Amino acid sequence: TNPQTIRAINRNVDFAALSEIVQQIKDGGNIHQHLDLIAGLPYEDYDSFGRSFNDVYALQPEQLQLGFLKVLKGSMLHQKQKEFEIVYHDTAPYEVLTTHELPFADTLRLKYVEEMVETYYNSGRFLHTLAYLVPLYESPFAFFEALSQFWVAENYHYLGLSKMGLFDALWRFVEQNPKVEKQKLQWEMKFDIALHEKPKKLPAWLTVTNEEQWHDKVFAFYGNPDLWQKCLPHYKSNKEALRQTHLEVFGDEKQKAVLFDYGKRDLLGNAEYKIMETAEIQV
Structure with a gap:
């Protein structure tokens, strides 16, 4: 999102307009968005890349792909390699090592940031x-x-x-x-x-728990068809519902019951869940 970088690679990007489109897609709730950031571009040093990262992270895509410039032969940046002091691997995929703005030590630092984003965010x-x-x-x-x-x-x-x-x-x-x-x-x-x-x-x-207070009531929930069938009508029996779901009461003072359904998952493998008042799981 660095304007100088955008101009240097001959892109025409209106980040404000792009952000609005990303948000519209997100509001639809039916598309899994991947947004890419490329490290090693002209005029983008470590701090500048951090600002670009924050800009894109704020859009909360399902996947934030942090990649590194590939200097493909015949490309514009390959032709301007000397101008931007780009050093890259001489074998495929020809990934950037250093530039006029990004020393190799910073490239390595960004490699570990990428690993954390992949591990904990993506x-x-x-x-x-x-x-x-x-x-x-x-x-x-x-x-x-x-x-x-x-x-x-x-x-x-x-x-x-x-x-x-x-x-x-x-x-x-x-x-x-x-x-x-x-x-x-x-x-x-x-x-x-x-x-x-x-x-x-x-x-x-990980010591937080309400199990002692709610164990019997959770067990009773699955034993009462009027309760579990209302929330889980797609399961044929309480044994199936018990096997495929998990009910737990979260929180200390403001307690909420959460029913996780592992039979229904999103693209990232997260279970569908329903947050309920504790009164809803009791007779």
């Missing part, structure tokens, strides 16, 4: 967690940058973490942040876990 597994955490930082780019630095410092980039391992790493990253309300964050994380699968073995630090 996976769709941390939607509510990120919605809570990101605003606590100076900017979205600042959040993913800080997370990437922690990730490398802890050598996570050498490991293949499990789904719960990713939650563990994120918790370790933010647990010392004084702005984070620990209980609120745990509820958001638990919600995201439940969006993908029935919560079973949870991390030891």
Whole structure:
């Protein structure tokens, strides 16, 4: 979204108009949007790219693809390689290494930011967690940058973490942040876990629960056809409904019952869910 960069690559982009179109598509609720950012373009240094990242992140696409310039032979940027001091791999896909504005160290930094965006944003597994955490930082780019630095410092980039391992790493990253309300964050994380699968073995630090208070009432919900069939008419029996769904009461003071339906998922694998007043799940 850097105007100087846009002019240098002969694009004609009105970002305000583009943003409005993206929002109109998002409002329709039936199209999975991917928005791309390319690092390594002329006149875009590390800080400038961060501003472009924040601009695009604000549009909240389902996927934010952070890619790197490919200097294809015969392209305009290949012809102006010397002018922009572009150094790139001499084998396919001819990806940029450095430019007149972007030293190699910054290219590497952006590679780790890309990994964090792919792992935590594009996976769709941390939607509510990120919605809570990101605003606590100076900017979205600042959040993913800080997370990437922690990730490398802890050598996570050498490991293949499990789904719960990713939650563990994120918790370790933010647990010392004084702005984070620990209980609120745990509820958001638990919600995201439940969006993908029935919560079973949870991390030891994830201690928020209302199970003792609501266990019998949740069990009674599935035993009462007047209650579960009203919410889950597409299941033939309460056993099937119990197997394919998960009901849990979230929150401390303002409690809400959430019914997750794993038989219905979106393109990112998130279960369809319904938020209800606790009175709706009781006789």
